[in-house]
Amino acid sequence: MVAANDIGLVTPFVEQFNEPLTLSDGSVLPAFELVVETYGELNAAKTNAVLICHALSGNHHAAGRHHVSDRKPGWWDQLIGTGKAIDTSRFFVVCLNNLGGCDGSTGPASINPANQQPWGPDFPSVKVCDWVVTQALLADRLGIDTWAAVIGGSLGGMQALQWSIDLPDRVRHCVALAAAPRLTAQNIAFNEIARHAITSDKRWHAGHYQAEDVAPIDGIALARMVGHLTYMSADGMSDKFGRELRDASIDGANEDNTVFEVESYLRYQGTRFATRFDANTYLLMTRALDHFDLAANTGGDLAAAMGKSQCRFLIMSFSSDWRFSPARSREITNALLTADKAVTYADIETDAGHDAFLIYDPVYVGLFDAWMRQVKI
Amino acid sequence: MVAANDIGLVTPFVEQFNEPLTLSDGSVLPAFELVVETYGELNAAKTNAVLICHALSGNHHAAGRHHVSDRKPGWWDQLIGTGKAIDTSRFFVVCLNNLGGCDGSTGPASINPANQQPWGPDFPSVKVCDWVVTQALLADRLGIDTWAAVIGGSLGGMQALQWSIDLPDRVRHCVALAAAPRLTAQNIAFNEIARHAITSDKRWHAGHYQAEDVAPIDGIALARMVGHLTYMSADGMSDKFGRELRDASIDGANEDNTVFEVESYLRYQGTRFATRFDANTYLLMTRALDHFDLAANTGGDLAAAMGKSQCRFLIMSFSSDWRFSPARSREITNALLTADKAVTYADIETDAGHDAFLIYDPVYVGLFDAWMRQVKI
Numbered sequence: 001m002v003a004a005n006d007i008g009l010v011t012p013f014v015e016q017f018n019e020p021l022t023l024s025d026g027s028v029l030p031a032f033e034l035v036v037e038t039y040g041e042l043n044a045a046k047t048n049a050v051l052i053c054h055a056l057s058g059n060h061h062a063a064g065r066h067h068v069s070d071r072k073p074g075w076w077d078q079l080i081g082t083g084k085a086i087d088t089s090r091f092f093v094v095c096l097n098n099l100g101g102c103d104g105s106t107g108p109a110s111i112n113p114a115n116q117q118p119w120g121p122d123f124p125s126v127k128v129c130d131w132v133v134t135q136a137l138l139a140d141r142l143g144i145d146t147w148a149a150v151i152g153g154s155l156g157g158m159q160a161l162q163w164s165i166d167l168p169d170r171v172r173h174c175v176a177l178a179a180a181p182r183l184t185a186q187n188i189a190f191n192e193i194a195r196h197a198i199t200s201d202k203r204w205h206a207g208h209y210q211a212e213d214v215a216p217i218d219g220i221a222l223a224r225m226v227g228h229l230t231y232m233s234a235d236g237m238s239d240k241f242g243r244e245l246r247d248a249s250i251d252g253a254n255e256d257n258t259v260f261e262v263e264s265y266l267r268y269q270g271t272r273f274a275t276r277f278d279a280n281t282y283l284l285m286t287r288a289l290d291h292f293d294l295a296a297n298t299g300g301d302l303a304a305a306m307g308k309s310q311c312r313f314l315i316m317s318f319s320s321d322w323r324f325s326p327a328r329s330r331e332i333t334n335a336l337l338t339a340d341k342a343v344t345y346a347d348i349e350t351d352a353g354h355d356a357f358l359i360y361d362p363v364y365v366g367l368f369d370a371w372m373r374q375v376k377i
Numbered sequence: 378m379v380a381a382n383d384i385g386l387v388t389p390f391v392e393q394f395n396e397p398l399t400l401s402d403g404s405v406l407p408a409f410e411l412v413v414e415t416y417g418e419l420n421a422a423k424t425n426a427v428l429i430c431h432a433l434s435g436n437h438h439a440a441g442r443h444h445v446s447d448r449k450p451g452w453w454d455q456l457i458g459t460g461k462a463i464d465t466s467r468f469f470v471v472c473l474n475n476l477g478g479c480d481g482s483t484g485p486a487s488i489n490p491a492n493q494q495p496w497g498p499d500f501p502s503v504k505v506c507d508w509v510v511t512q513a514l515l516a517d518r519l520g521i522d523t524w525a526a527v528i529g530g531s532l533g534g535m536q537a538l539q540w541s542i543d544l545p546d547r548v549r550h551c552v553a554l555a556a557a558p559r560l561t562a563q564n565i566a567f568n569e570i571a572r573h574a575i576t577s578d579k580r581w582h583a584g585h586y587q588a589e590d591v592a593p594i595d596g597i598a599l600a601r602m603v604g605h606l607t608y609m610s611a612d613g614m615s616d617k618f619g620r621e622l623r624d625a626s627i628d629g630a631n632e633d634n635t636v637f638e639v640e641s642y643l644r645y646q647g648t649r650f651a652t653r654f655d656a657n658t659y660l661l662m663t664r665a666l667d668h669f670d671l672a673a674n675t676g677g678d679l680a681a682a683m684g685k686s687q688c689r690f691l692i693m694s695f696s697s698d699w700r701f702s703p704a705r706s707r708e709i710t711n712a713l714l715t716a717d718k719a720v721t722y723a724d725i726e727t728d729a730g731h732d733a734f735l736i737y738d739p740v741y742v743g744l745f746d747a748w749m750r751q752v753k754i
Contacts, residue, residue, distance in 0.1 A: 193602050222570065
C-alpha cells in the first residue's frame with residue numbers, strides 16, 4: 001500500500017570513479033564506486049538538488065521501496081516525498097552510500113585491486129572531510145554545481161556542517177540534526193566499547209574474516225546493542241518497555257535466557273543488524289565519528305571555523321538525546337551567531353532520544369517543513 | 378604509610394553455615410560459607426554493630442590492608458576508620474562478601490558438593506532478599522541482634538533498604554546511597570549488554586569454563602568497560618580525558634589500536650577487572666539487580682512497602698549519576714515521607730557520576746559523618 005505522496009519504487013544506481021583518490025590521511029584509492037538513489041527531478045537550471053548524508057548505520061536507501069514486497073521503505077521515508085518536509089515535487093533529492101560503507105559503495109568488504117582480496121582492515125581510514133570530497137565528485141558527475149541544501153542527522157549532520165565550511169560556495173542551505181561540533185570523551189568511549197566488542201569476537205580474525213567466510217556477528221550484535229540502547233532515552237525506554245516480563249514468571253527465563261522484554265528487544269535488534277552490516281565498516285564509521293572536529297583547522301575556535309560558511313543553517317536538537325545532547329547543538333548555533341551567520345535553531349521536546357531525528361513528530365517535521373519552504377530553487 | 382586514623386592490617390575470616398538454606402526461588406543450598414571482615418570492637422551490649430553491604434563488584438574488604446605491601450586499601454577506606462564517617466572508635470563494622478560472590482564466599486566458582494564440580498551456571502539465583510537472610514544468619518553468629526546501622530551504596534543501598542522492610546526490628550538506621558527502588562528498563566538493558574558480552578565470549582563454554590581451565594576474560598572485560606563508562610558522568614569524563622590523544626598524531630594508533638586516552642583507560646580497567654572477577658558471579662549480581670523491587674510485595678506501592686520499616690533513613694544521591702539518578706532517590710524519600718518515616722535526604726553536587734559514593738568529597742562525607750554522629754549506640 002503506497003500513499004499518494006510516497007516515493008514508490010526506486011532503483012539505486014552505481015557511479016564509477018576511475019581517477020585515483022587521495023584521502024586526508026595520505027592513502028590513495030586507485031578507484032571507487034558509489035551507490036546512489038535519487039528522488040524527484042533535477043530542474044533545467046540544476047538548482048534544486050538536495051544532498052542527504054546518512055549516519056553511522058544508514059545507506060543510500062532513504063525513501064521509497066526497492067520491491068513492492070519490501071516490508072519497510074527507506075530510512076527517512078517519513079520526511080522525503082511529495083509534500084513532505086523534503087518535498088520531491090520541488091527538490092531533486094540525492095542520497096548515497098558513503099565511501100567505506102557496506103551497502104554497495106566501495107568499502108572494506110570490496111576487493112582490493114592490488115591483491116584481489118577483500119580490503120578488510122587494510123581499507124584506508126575515511127574521515128568526514130573525505131566524504132565531502134567524494135560527495136562533491138558525485139555532484140560533479142550529476143551536473144550539480146551547488147546544492148540547494150545539504151541535510152543530515154547525527155554523523156550525517158556532521159557531514160552537512162563540514163560541507164558548509166569545506167566547500168562553502170557549493171551549499172546554499174545546511175541542515176544538521178542531533179549533531180555536535182566534535183565528540184565528547186563519553187561518545188568516544190561508547191564507540192570504543194563497540195569496536196572492542198567486534199575485535200574481541202572469535203570470528204574477527206584480525207579483520208580478515210571474509211577470507212575465513214565468517215563474520216564477527218556476535219561482536220557486531222553487541223556493538224549495535226550498545227549503540228541502540230544509547231540512542232534511546234531512559235524515559236522513552238521506560239514508556240516502551242517498563243519492566244515487562246517476557247513470560248508470566250519473574251523466575252523463569254526463556255530459551256535465550258532473557259527475562260525482561262527490553263533484553264529480548266535489544267538482542268533481536270543486535271542480531272538483525274549483524275546479518276546486514278560489515279564489521280570493518282562499523283569500525284571505519286565510528287573512527288570517522290571520533291576524529292570529526294569542525295574546529296580542527298582553527299585551533300579549536302568553532303566560530304572561526306563556521307565563519308568560512310556562506311549558507312543558511314537549520315540546527316535542531318532533541319531534548320532527551322544524551323549521546324548528542326541539545327547543548328552540543330547550541331554550541332554550533334552559538335558559533336554561527338558569533339560568526340554572524342543566518343541560523344534557525346530549535347530544540348524538540350521528545351522522549352525518543354538520539355533516534356528522534358529518524359522518527360515522525362509533528363513539531364519536528366512541521367518546523368523542518370516550514371524551514372525548507374523558504375529554500376529557493 | 379598508614380595514617381593514625383586508618384584501619385591498618387586486617388585479616389578476613391570465614392563463617393561456615395551447615396544448615397540447608399532455602400533461597401527465594403525455592404532452590405536449596407546444602408551449606409555455605411561467608412568471608413567476613415570486621416573493624417573496631419563490638420561493645421558489651423552488642424549495640425554498636427554496623428553492616429556494610431557491597432555493590433556489584435565489591436567484596437568484604439572495605440577498609441584497611443591485608444598486607445603492608447598492598448598498593449590500595451579496602452574499597453571504602455576513605456569512610457571507615459577512627460574519626461571517619463563510619464567511626465571505628467564508636468562502631469563495630471562488619472562487611473562480608475555476599476553469597477554468590479567470588480572473593481571467598483560460596484558462589485558459582487565454589488564446588489557443588491552434589492558432584493564435586495564447580496557450580497558454575499548451576500549455582501542458584503540469589504536475590505537481594507536472600508542476601509538479607511544470609512546477612513541475618515551472620516549477625517546471629519556474631520551475636521548481633523540489632524544493627525545500629527545497615528549501610529550501602531548502589532546495590533549495597535538496595536540491600537540496606539531491603540533490610541529495613543524485611544527485618545525491621547533488627548535495623549535502627551539505614552543508609553542508602555545512589556540507590557533506586559527498582560531498576561529502569563535502561564538499567565536492565567545495560568546489564569543485559571554486560572551479560573551478553575560474557576555469554577558471547579568464546580571461552581564461555583555455557584558457563585562451565587572452569588572445567589576447561591579458562592575464563593571468558595574478553596567478555597568480562599567488555600562488561601566492565603560498559604559498567605565503568607556508565608558509572609562516570611559525561612562532564613566528569615570530559616574533565617578527566619577530554620579528547621587527549623595517546624600519542625602526538627591523531628592518525629597514529631598504538632599497538633592496541635587505541636588512539637584516545639579514554640579508550641586506553643577503559644581497556645585497562647576492563648582487563649584488570651577480568652583477572653579478578655568470576656563471570657558467573659557477574660551474571661548473578663546483575664540478575665539480582667534486575668529483579669530487585671522494594672514494592673514487589675505491595676503491588677507496586679512503594680510507600681506501603683516502606684511503611685513496614687521502623688528505622689531512621691539517610692538517603693543520598695549524586696547530581697551527575699545517570700545510572701541511578703537523583704530522581705530515583707527522591708522516589709524513595711517521597712515514599713518514606715508518605716509513610717511518615719524519619720528520613721534525611723541530600724543530593725550531592727558532583728561530576729563523579731554513580732561512582733561518587735565511593736569517592737571522598739567534603740560535602741558528601743561531611744553530611745554522612747554528621748548524620749552518623751546521631752546514631753546512638
